[in-house]
Amino acid sequence: MAELNKIDEELLAQIADLHGMPRGAFNIRKDGQLVERSSSANIDIEAFTDKQGIKITVAPGTKGETVHIPVIMTKTGITDVVYNDFHIGEGADVTIVAGCGIHNSGDDATEHDGIHSFWLGKGSRVRYVEKHYGEGEGTGDRILNPTTNVYMGEDSFCEMEMTQLKGVSSTVRETNCELAEGAKLILTEKLLTHGKQTAVSNMDIRLKGEGSNVQVISRSVAQDDSYQVFNPLVVGEAACHGHVQCDAIIMGNAKVKAIPGIEAASEDAQLIHEAAIGKIAGDQIIKLMTLGMSEEEAEQEILNDFLS
Amino acid sequence: MLELKNIVFEVPVDEHSSKTKRIIDDLSLTIEDGKFTVITGPNGGGKSTLAKLIMGIEQPTSGTILFNGQDVTHASITERANLGIGYGFQQPARFKGMKVKKLLELAAGKRLPALQCNEYLSKVGLCSAAYLTREVDKSLSGGEVKRIEIATMLARDPKLAIYDEPEAGIDLWSFDRLTETFRDIHEARDDRSIVIISHQERIIQLADDIVCLRDGRIEDAGPRDEIMPKLGLTDRAQFGCTLTTPTELHLTKIPTTC
Numbered sequence A: 001m002a003e004l005n006k007i008d009e010e011l012l013a014q015i016a017d018l019h020g021m022p023r024g025a026f027n028i029r030k031d032g033q034l035v036e037r038s039s040s041a042n043i044d045i046e047a048f049t050d051k052q053g054i055k056i057t058v059a060p061g062t063k064g065e066t067v068h069i070p071v072i073m074t075k076t077g078i079t080d081v082v083y084n085d086f087h088i089g090e091g092a093d094v095t096i097v098a099g100c101g102i103h104n105s106g107d108d109a110t111e112h113d114g115i116h117s118f119w120l121g122k123g124s125r126v127r128y129v130e131k132h133y134g135e136g137e138g139t140g141d142r143i144l145n146p147t148t149n150v151y152m153g154e155d156s157f158c159e160m161e162m163t164q165l166k167g168v169s170s171t172v173r174e175t176n177c178e179l180a181e182g183a184k185l186i187l188t189e190k191l192l193t194h195g196k197q198t199a200v201s202n203m204d205i206r207l208k209g210e211g212s213n214v215q216v217i218s219r220s221v222a223q224d225d226s227y228q229v230f231n232p233l234v235v236g237e238a239a240c241h242g243h244v245q246c247d248a249i250i251m252g253n254a255k256v257k258a259i260p261g262i263e264a265a266s267e268d269a270q271l272i273h274e275a276a277i278g279k280i281a282g283d284q285i286i287k288l289m290t291l292g293m294s295e296e297e298a299e300q301e302i303l304n305d306f307l308s
Numbered sequence B: 001m002l003e004l005k006n007i008v009f010e011v012p013v014d015e016h017s018s019k020t021k022r023i024i025d026d027l028s029l030t031i032e033d034g035k036f037t038v039i040t041g042p043n044g045g046g047k048s049t050l051a052k053l054i055m056g057i058e059q060p061t062s063g064t065i066l067f068n069g070q071d072v073t074h075a076s077i078t079e080r081a082n083l084g085i086g087y088g089f090q091q092p093a094r095f096k097g098m099k100v101k102k103l104l105e106l107a108a109g110k111r112l113p114a115l116q117c118n119e120y121l122s123k124v125g126l127c128s129a130a131y132l133t134r135e136v137d138k139s140l141s142g143g144e145v146k147r148i149e150i151a152t153m154l155a156r157d158p159k160l161a162i163y164d165e166p167e168a169g170i171d172l173w174s175f176d177r178l179t180e181t182f183r184d185i186h187e188a189r190d191d192r193s194i195v196i197i198s199h200q201e202r203i204i205q206l207a208d209d210i211v212c213l214r215d216g217r218i219e220d221a222g223p224r225d226e227i228m229p230k231l232g233l234t235d236r237a238q239f240g241c242t243l244t245t246p247t248e249l250h251l252t253k254i255p256t257t258c
Helices: A006-016 A282-290 A295-306 B047-055 B077-083 B100-108 B114-123 B129-133 B142-156 B172-187 B224-231
Strands: A025-030 A033-038 A043-047 A053-058 A063-068 A071-073 A079-088 A093-103 A110-120 A125-135 A142-144 A147-152 A157-164 A170-179 A184-193 A198-207 A213-222 A227-236 A241-250 A255-258 A261-264 A270-278 B002-012 B020-031 B036-040 B062-067 B085-088 B160-164 B193-197 B209-214 B217-223
Touching: A006 A071, A006 A093, A006 A125, A025 A043, A025 A053, A033 A043, A043 A063, A053 A063, A071 A079, A071 A110, A079 A093, A093 A110, A093 A142, A110 A125, A125 A142, A147 A157, A157 A170, A170 A184, A170 A213, A184 A198, A184 A227, A198 A213, A198 A241, A213 A227, A213 A255, A213 A295, A227 A241, A227 A270, A241 A255, A241 A295, A255 A270, A261 A270, A282 A295, A282 B077, B002 B047, B020 B047, B020 B217, B036 B047, B047 B077, B047 B085, B047 B160, B047 B193, B077 B085, B085 B142, B100 B114, B100 B129, B100 B142, B114 B129, B114 B142, B114 B172, B142 B160, B142 B172, B172 B193, B209 B224, B217 B224
Parallel strands: A025 A063, A025 A071, A053 A079, A063 A093, A071 A093, A079 A110, A093 A125, A110 A142, A110 A147, A125 A157, A142 A170, A147 A170, A157 A184, A170 A198, A184 A213, A198 A227, A213 A241, A227 A255, A227 A261, A241 A270, B036 B193, B036 B209, B085 B160, B160 B193
Antiparallel strands: A025 A033, A043 A053, B002 B020, B002 B062, B209 B217
């Protein structure tokens, strides 16, 4: 098992708000290796034998428990591909805290590709929080390419908050979801890019069951010379509701492309998309200046709230 | 005390033109401490521009602005705010992701207990505590956002508060509450000054002094008792100030770019 040093602890605090080992079920991974793992009475975590990663099984009816599965990368020039499968039992209600922090002090790229798959049992509820963060004095890229697959059973509920804080050189995010009858998904993605960073987010969300409902909220801030593409597709195959909302703030020479797509394959599918890209509105900055803030402070406050 | 001396504000007739149009025309005005002053007059008379010049949102072409004896003519908005000038916007900005409580705290410059926030909100007719956790975004109606704007001024408690048409966008029911609030602020003024740009008779009635602005000039100014009767002569407009169509009282649509 690997040890944690100060940099590791700071990364864990950034991405998972962790200070020391969490309680309950958790799995902490560093540079492709296990740091520590713990199961609880209701949540079992076991390693795959045929590939890198873990299978997390939440017993039916589990209430109010949290699972932490953060990953940190501190070596330059390594790529870590890991599979995390979550099986959520019927009627369970849990919070999952994931995230990846990279500290790259070298000149080679460090990459983490997490493939997270969720199977939500009937009537279960999951809150999933994921933060991505990069830092380090090296010139090596910090790359995060997550794939998230969510298979939602009947009347299940899932709220996903996926945030890229800063310092991630490039990311290609793939999110695929399928919703059965009565399932409800709220998917919030917040991305900050700066420097010459690039971010691509592809989503494919299929509303298969009657009464299924998805709300996709994308908030992004693109600064300097960075480039972002937001490309969600929501397909309604039954009497369902889908709402995609993309808001981007653009600064400097950054570029943002939003291609919100909706596809109705049922006459009772109700699908809406909205997209807006713009700079910080002058009246917002002026208002905060009339409250005594400098222009720079006002701008930072607006961005912090937008991505909060 | 606020002193405006020979303020001129000109703007180009159009974007590339060297010709200018004079919006404020050699205007001088003194607002004493502790006074409640209403600036009124026809649309396009320069009222909002004057308010923006006081806050520093616009810079005068010429003239001097003194606040408590200090020359603030070229001071930034931030500097003026920190000297104690506050501004309530006619069309308030919205902020995605910012909670109402946070905005009130930014206005107050400190953390506020929820009870205190609720007190500010109830003074502007927003009586549900649920507002504190709402975001100041498109989910709020125009009237709600306007009332929150006024609440930020209550939280800020500036020495000189300028309100640009506070009644615009406020429904009739809340309007009563709002006039009461302005009366309360005035009674508890403790040398603080209030300048309100308004067309509303009930707000004008609260004033100590009334200033009528037309074509960028002061057409008439003085104590309420002296000016009020002239305002009543709307139909015989060649004397005194003309009050044109009152501001609409239904909810206004406020454009948002973000």
